[in-house]
Amino acid sequence: MADALSLIPANVFRNLADKLYEKRKNAALEIEGIIKQFALSGEHDKISAVINLLTSEFAGSPQANHRKGGLIGLAAATVGLGTDAAQHLEKIVPPVLKSFVDQDSRVRYYACEALYNIAKVVRGDFIVFFNKIFDALCKLSADSDPSVQSAAHLLDRLIKDIVTESDQFSIEEFIPLLRERMNVLNPYVRQFLVGWITVLDSVPDIDMLGFLPDFLDGLFNMLSDSSHEIRQQADSALSEFLQEIKNSPNVDYGRMAEILVQRASSPDEFTRLTAITWINEFVKLGREQLVPYYAEILGAILPCISDKEEKIRVVARETNEELRGIHANPADGFNIDAILSIARRELTNEWEATRIEALQWISKLLVRHRNEVISYLNCTFDSLMNALSDSSNRVVLLVLEVHACIAEDPQHFCRLIELLVRKFQRDRALLERRGALIVRRLCVLLDAERVYRQFSLNLEHETDLGFASVMVQALNLILLTSSELADLRALVKQSLVNSSGKDLFISLYSSWCHSPMATISLCLLAQAYNHASSVIQSLCEEDINAKFLVQLDKLIRLLETPIFAYIRLQLLEPGKHTWLLKTLYGLLMLLPQQSAAFKILRTRLKTVPSYTLGAEQLKRTSSENPYSQILQVTEDSRTQYTTIDFQSKLQKFEQMQHRHRLHSRSQLQSPNLSSSTMSQEIQISEESRESSPQPEIMQHPSGPTWNVPGQLRT
Template identity: 80%
Template sequence: MADAVIPPAVLRNLSDKLYEKRKNAALEVEGIVKSLAATGDHEKISIVINLLTNEFTSSTQANHRKGGLIGLAAATVGLTTEAAQHLNQIVPPVLDSFVDQDNRVRYYACEALYNIAKVVRGDFIIFFNHIFDALCKLSADSDPNVQSAAHLLDRLVKDIVTESDQFSIEEFIPLLRERMNVLNPYVRQFLVGWITVLDSVPDIDMLGFLPDFLDGLFNMLSDSSHEIRQQADSALSEFLQEIKNSPSVDYGRMAEILVQRAASLDEFTRLTAITWINEFVKLGGEQLVPYYADILGAILPCISDKEEKIRVVARETNEELRAIKADPAEGFDVAAILSIARRQLSSEWEATRIEALHWISTLLNGHRIEVLSFLNDIFDTLLKALSDPSDEVVLLVLEVHACIAKDLLHFRQLVVFLVHNFRNDHSLLEKRGALIIRRLCVLLDAERIYRELSTILEGEADLDFASIMVQALNLILLTSSELSELRDLLKQSLVNSAGKDLFVSLYASWCHSPMAIISLCLLAQVSI
């Protein structure tokens, strides 16, 4: 039947090794199909297409496959406006040829689909995902001629998609997401090119699907190719600008991605991620409340980044975040944020440890009851922080401790733990004892501190430690400007009942050290 439609000579020439003969045969096929279309004989047209598919594009002979591809393109040209109803026959065998082992066959497949697309334009959008997938692979083809042909086809497909109202972004996104983590540089350029083009189409909402491919774009920021890094950065900058101008954005899903990327080993990726987080905190505000802990976990390490630009943005973001008033009822997770701050107290960087302490103070001031309910989780870490090599950190830790110890229960707990730490670590007492005691005396009232310490030391079983501790307290009492009022009170022990009461309170424990008790009596002007 097919032989009756297409002369045998034309079929022979269609599989000839010479391109010119194949081309002329294809023109014959185009004319035949054009005539059939004019009479509306679509049954014979289907027979011709099946012949080209079964006998040519599926052949084991490369020249047959080339002839079949050029023949299918010619048939489409012959059909012109009638081509749409035969696309399900025409397009699949062409797409199958994109993975042919022969470089020239792949080249002709690109050329054939290009010519088909020029004829049918938007009607072939139903095959878009398959075409995109094929082009994605061909963009990294080993043959430069195939790559070149694929680029031409790609440009045409982009033009068709941007003018079509049949394109479905919802169906396309899963395919894009699946491809975004491919490492091949040609594929990456191909993907960024498509993202940029689709984002430029007013009727396509790429921003709404940004969380699906945002991580892939960030991944490209550390590509070895400068051009790919630049393209990815340009695309991200455009999206960030759109986010600023958009009334509704899914900040949450993207925040999770940015938090991960803020810890990237690549400096440029970290800077971009922390810049996005900064904008999100300013724009998203309350929407980001459930993600505050994760965001804080990303910001605090960046405050000590080796790159100054990152440090500056991280500090600004940290201040913005701390300034937002949030309530646990809105999803503000005090425990999670407290946990992040506690973890960062172990950071090797002083600036990060300092900011972690500022956060604990902020939480104590704003959510004291909640923080105290989780005190057991952070108290040991706060006590260990008293051994920090940085004086600034230690002073801040003491402020936190003082804030916790405002009520009697926690005050006693603090002093008991402090003595326990001094007993277990004599070097802490030696190196930081004076600083710790003096600062607590300022923050929590000197008399109260000394009375509590004396009560604890009075019953101390380790007499050697008790003697050392009392000597340290006595030296601080005699020499520190912060304790001048306490000294004045003790000097009035003989005439002032409050002074006498204090002297009696200290006396029992000061007896652990002969020199200390003598000093105390001389200060109080009491005879021994």
């Protein structure tokens, strides 16, 4: 210390700590001259002693004016050293950098000024301190004092000039610091960082593109900044990098794809648009390189397909088509399970467009990688089943197409029908709301006869008898009314003259027994009128409840539709179709007289031509084969046919109905059934019995006569 004080005149040290700037400046000029003389004579020990004194007694002083003097003195010493300054920078720069965080704003200002003058002298030799200087400038860019900010900007521009012309700058050492600072939210710091990224990217010898994944996320963060200027600067920088990517053969798409996927779900619209635009370019440019990231990319694209912003939707759809057009194999890292997982997840997306595209992906994977997709079927089946409850018919139809594609294999077909039955059992509302759509579409996609046979097989042994009855009634109504099932109806009509029709009738009958009205409908469709009459006669009063009457009402109304036109035409020949007439009268007798259905059927029967059946004819009709007319047609067409064992069928029907009656009684005894419901059903049943009209039978010389209401007896 003593040696240093002897090297510099005492008045110079006093002026260096003076509160007046001019005195400090003059003192600094004198120090500059003294140091210059020491440098010329090579007396570096003396130079070090002066620098140490300026650092300890001035720059590190508790007095603000001393610290200001120390800073200007260190800058003057550097100027005096000139080309020899490099060997003393280790002692000169650290105290200046330390002053950047001084509590006194004027000290921080002079620190900027001092470092500016030092940098002008040493230029490239300054690079060794770059990271520390960058860190200090990063903080000063957000300084609360405008004058300090201004001084920091001047210093920043100089440092940028030095770096761009230096061949000693290490981008590898700088990137970790940049990555750390990219998460700062201060707008001034963000501007500072974007400025540096842009400058460094403009230097041909610095490969900023190779390190883009390290700070890409930070740039995307800035796209949602509240400052328009910062958003614009970040967007400009990103646009420049994207252009470079298009022109570069070697790009690390993978790391950046992970970042873009996250940003594609940003709440900020502009960020989402930029991210999805980048993903679009990546898919076009990277293609096979992105195979391991397909699932993540798809997860970002599918939600954007339904984005509220049209620009995003357009780009997302284009990207989705590009991605779907790339053929990739599991051997190349194409993760089918991950893709399916994303598609399943998006099946619950709130937007229809996204759910549809998710189903399209499952369908596409089934076509290209069927075996692999089938191996993950356990997870996929549940999601597809749940999707049948979707609010959109378009989605449901696509789900059914996927199901049908899976069900091409027999074992998966059986599983599909079983799962559908269980789905309808759990969700009766779905059966009521969508049952017809689902069954009809499956009949088109998978062959109606095959579908109905399997449904019947599953329902035949259903233990939930209440559900089985409801399900059979639904299937029966679909069979009778759907245009898609016209061929199946035609085959059922041939049940008595065609072996295929017979097999179908037998297959359906076992489960149709769960519902009396469905059984009667099936018999009417098959023209098995004798058996239909037998089924009606087998019904006891316990079978005729409110639900039965509702189904009967539906059937009567169906009889008036074009589907049953052949029955109405057969009524023109009552002598030829006696059992049909008896069946219809049987239905009429079951209806409450005051009901609309009763009036409809009675009106129809009034139009039947008058026909009287004598005792001998009735005896002959009862004893002969009731299907002799049909068998005659069969004989003429030379078709071999074996009659159906209707007696055993009737027994099966009666057994099934007995089971249902026992089930109903147990339900009535259950405490879960409200007394109001019970009384209501009993009341309806009693009213139905009391209002049922009785057949008019009169004694005729030749036997009993069935008199058609409204016709005169002869």
